[in-house]
Amino acid sequence: xxxxxxxxLLGEAIEVLSIEDDFMATKLIEMGMTEHLxxxxxxxxxxxxxxxxxxxxxxxSLRISEAEKILVKKLSQH
Amino acid sequence: xxxxxxGNPNTGKSSLFNLLTGLRQQVGNFPGVTVEKKSxxxxxxxxxxxxxxxxxTYSLDPRSLDExxxxxxxxxxxxxxxxxxxxAVVDASRLENNLFLFTQLYEFNIPMVLVLNMWDxxxxxxxxxxxxxxxxxxxxxxxVATNARLGLGKERILxxxxxxxxxxxxxxxxxxxxSNKAIDDKIKRQEAKLRxxxxxxxxxxxxxxxxxxxxxxxxxxxxxxxxxYLFFLGVLLVMFQFIFSFAAYPxxxxxxxxxxxxxxxxxxxxxxxLNDLISEGIIPGIGGxxxxxxxxxxLFFFIGILEETGYLSRVVFIMDxxxxxxxxxxxxxxxxxxxxxxxxxxxxxxxxxxxxxxxLITILIAPLMSCSARIPVYTLLIALVIPEGYxxxxxxxxxxxxxxxxxxxxxxxxxxxxxxxxxIRSKSKGFMLLELPALKPPRWADVFTSVLExxxxxxxxxxxxxxxxxxxxxxxxSYGPGNSINNARENIRKTAxxxxxxxxxxxxxxxxxxxxxxxxxELGQIIEPIIAPLGYDWKIGISLITSFAAREVFVGSLxxxxxxxxxxxxxxxxxxxxxxEKRTDGSPTYSLAAGISLMVFYVFAMQCMSTVAIxxxxxxxxxxxxxxxxxxxxxxxxxxxxTYVILx
Numbered sequence: 082x083x084x085x086x087x088x089x090l091l092g093e094a095i096e097v098l099s100i101e102d103d104f105m106a107t108k109l110i111e112m113g114m115t116e117h118l119x120x121x122x123x124x125x126x127x128x129x130x131x132x133x134x135x136x137x138x139x140x141x142s143l144r145i146s147e148a149e150k151i152l153v154k155k156l157s158q159h
Numbered sequence: 160x161x162x163x164x165x166g167n168p169n170t171g172k173s174s175l176f177n178l179l180t181g182l183r184q185q186v187g188n189f190p191g192v193t194v195e196k197k198s199x200x201x202x203x204x205x206x207x208x209x210x211x212x213x214x215x216t217y218s219l220d221p222r223s224l225d226e227x228x229x230x231x232x233x234x235x236x237x238x239x240x241x242x243x244x245x246x247a248v249v250d251a252s253r254l255e256n257n258l259f260l261f262t263q264l265y266e267f268n269i270p271m272v273l274v275l276n277m278w279d280x281x282x283x284x285x286x287x288x289x290x291x292x293x294x295x296x297x298x299x300x301x302x303v304a305t306n307a308r309l310g311l312g313k314e315r316i317l318x319x320x321x322x323x324x325x326x327x328x329x330x331x332x333x334x335x336x337x338s339n340k341a342i343d344d345k346i347k348r349q350e351a352k353l354r355x356x357x358x359x360x361x362x363x364x365x366x367x368x369x370x371x372x373x374x375x376x377x378x379x380x381x382x383x384x385x386x387x388y389l390f391f392l393g394v395l396l397v398m399f400q401f402i403f404s405f406a407a408y409p410x411x412x413x414x415x416x417x418x419x420x421x422x423x424x425x426x427x428x429x430x431x432x433l434n435d436l437i438s439e440g441i442i443p444g445i446g447g448x449x450x451x452x453x454x455x456x457x458l459f460f461f462i463g464i465l466e467e468t469g470y471l472s473r474v475v476f477i478m479d480x481x482x483x484x485x486x487x488x489x490x491x492x493x494x495x496x497x498x499x500x501x502x503x504x505x506x507x508x509x510x511x512x513x514x515x516x517x518x519l520i521t522i523l524i525a526p527l528m529s530c531s532a533r534i535p536v537y538t539l540l541i542a543l544v545i546p547e548g549y550x551x552x553x554x555x556x557x558x559x560x561x562x563x564x565x566x567x568x569x570x571x572x573x574x575x576x577x578x579x580x581x582x583i584r585s586k587s588k589g590f591m592l593l594e595l596p597a598l599k600p601p602r603w604a605d606v607f608t609s610v611l612e613x614x615x616x617x618x619x620x621x622x623x624x625x626x627x628x629x630x631x632x633x634x635x636x637s638y639g640p641g642n643s644i645n646n647a648r649e650n651i652r653k654t655a656x657x658x659x660x661x662x663x664x665x666x667x668x669x670x671x672x673x674x675x676x677x678x679x680x681e682l683g684q685i686i687e688p689i690i691a692p693l694g695y696d697w698k699i700g701i702s703l704i705t706s707f708a709a710r711e712v713f714v715g716s717l718x719x720x721x722x723x724x725x726x727x728x729x730x731x732x733x734x735x736x737x738x739x740e741k742r743t744d745g746s747p748t749y750s751l752a753a754g755i756s757l758m759v760f761y762v763f764a765m766q767c768m769s770t771v772a773i774x775x776x777x778x779x780x781x782x783x784x785x786x787x788x789x790x791x792x793x794x795x796x797x798x799x800x801x802t803y804v805i806l807x
Contacts, residue, residue: 103344103345103347103348104344105590105592106348106351107220107344107347107348107351108217108222108590108592109592110259110348110351110352110355111217111218111220111259111260111351112217112256112592112594113255113256113259115352115355123378124378124379124382124476124595125382126382126476126477126479126480127382127383127384127387127388127477127480128480128481129480130479130480131476131479131480131591131593133476133595136256137253137255137256138252138253138284139253139256139594140378140594140595140596140597141592141593141594141595142472142475142476142591142592142593142594142595143591143592143593144479144590144591147590147591147592
């Protein structure tokens with residue numbers, strides 16, 4: 082099921098499908114987030130914004146306005 | 160040999176720099192930009208190594224100022240900072256992410272040493288890196304493993320530096336990263352993607368991971384909607400307790416020592432202009448710089464700990480959403496809170512904000528937060544015009560007024576931020592992709608080095624301007640047009656009051672007459688028509704001008720003008736003289752309206768040359784401190800006038 086990263090729940094296992102903005106996508110690749118990355122939201126700030134995701138042991142915080150541009154799909158948890 | 164130290168943020172790069180150079184380092188800026196340049200040197204086997212610690216970046220793609228500096232230096236062999244060797248640092252526990260920058264650096268045909276730092280952290284996380292395999296993949300560079308936090312690996316690095324390998328010119332992707340800014344975002348994205356895919360192959364061949372990492376449980380606490388904010392509030396309370404109360408002791412000591420030193424100098428030097436210049440201009444001027452050192456050092460000690468442990472980025476995380484509507488970001492909070500103690504360290508600590516617009520707005524509004532130098536002014540004026548008493552029987556009226564002044568400053572700062580957000584145009588896109596580094600105990604040596612660094616910047620960079628302005632102010636207060644000061648002193652000696660006064664009073668009367676006829680006195684009288692609508696006379700005008708040295712000078716200047724001894728904390732005599740002061744129509748000069756108007760003026764006006772100097776330093780131009788001086792002046796004038804008109 083496709084949805085935006087901004088709509089995901091804390092701890093939900095997800096896979097990144099695509100990133101809308103070329104500029105932001107480049108920045109994200111530099112920081113380790115690529116398409117097909119399996120990740121999850123590890124922290125959510127009190128007002129729901131920003132959120133933080135795990136990138137292979139590296140915690141990246143991004144604003145909701147940025148997370149809206151990232152399309153993900155939910156992975157079935159084992 | 161010139162070495163460039165490069166790596167991602169949070170890789171322990173600075174620890175490594177401190178480990179190699181010790182305290183033989185200096186901080187400046189790269190030419191033309193406000194990007195911090197730390198340079199230092201060390202010697203090994205009779206060879207001197209000059210090393211520059213470049214800002215931590217994730218790539219060489221020149222988007223941010225930091226990245227532009229790095230790619231500019233590496234792309235230009237004529238650049239004075241162009242290195243003979245690149246010392247690339249990666250965090251071994253996050254090798255995959257860190258290899259992006261490393262492989263970009265590898266494209267340059269510059270001799271290179273790769274440092275796999277934080278080796279023990281990686282090991283603890285069950286990460287195993289096949290160094291032999293890495294060496295095969297990158298055969299023309301030296302690879303060493305270190306743990307700079309624990310001070311391990313210096314020998315290995317030095318050995319590597321003494322046996323530098325020649326590069327074979329092949330690179331990683333075979334093409335240097337384009338430093339061309341005009342290149343299309345799509346192409347850049349494609350380039351980055353290809354590089355990343357190749358890195359994934361390298362990782363697949365060299366790295367094995369046995370267990371999955373877990374988010375620290377502390378993190379859930381730090382960002383908790385209730386506990387997170389409460390804990391942060393507690394941290395702030397402790398910080399301010401230290402900065403307000405404990406800095407007072409060394410500050411009093413510094414104040415006293417410089418006073419004694421000035422007195423001693425004036426006694427041993429032959430009297431004359433030189434004596435006055437040294438004992439009344441230069442020494443108090445330097446004292447006025449040094450007195451801020453305890454507050455600056457304490458503040459940066461705490462910020463250093465917060466940064467080193469990684470906690471500060473959690474604060475940014477929980478504050479960002481709240482600060483954003485004002486054109487600020489989560490990182491603006493610490494500079495603004497610090498400015499309640501003193502705007503100087505506050506403005507300096509805004510460096511952690513990477514977005515230029517948000518940093519600039521933070522710097523511009525910081526001095527509106529009421530600093531500790533305003534306290535003596537507030538207390539004097541409150542004691543003078545606000546009656547003692549209680550509202551509803553338990554709320555202290557004078558206390559409420561004091562709180563109101565602080566509140567006015569905070570509201571003024573936030574509303575100004577809102578206006579500046581609309582006025583200042585920004586080139587950079589408002590992304591905030593922020594790394595939350597793993598929580599760890601601070602490395603004390605790094606904390607102390609950063610404190611020392613900040614103190615040095617303040618003393619040498621801002622200090623020059625502060626001492627220069629102090630000397631100008633001293634000159635203006637000690638000299639007047641023609642022989643006017645001497646004449647005034649002569650005249651006062653003839654009066655009946657003077658004849659009947661004791662020795663101390665005679666001295667006070669003379670300095671009062673002198674100040675009134677000095678250039679500053681003249682200036683006070685010239686500006687009287689301008690400040691009259693606010694309810695001030697020329698004597699207050701003089702004090703406003705001298706306050707520019709530091710706001711608390713207001714009290715001392717008034718003491719001189721009213722020819723009373725400056726008694727420091729409880730100026731009862733001064734208050735009496737001020738209370739008896741009458742206008743030409745017989746009404747009291749310090750009416751309720753004039754008094755409150757004056758307090759409002761001190762809330763908003765930029766009467767602090769040290770802050771002007773530090774803003775100039777941090778923004779690298781006179782444009783912003785002057786803009787700030789102007790808008791704060793306009794706010795002060797407008798709101799004081801409004802206050803005076805409403806209350807009379």
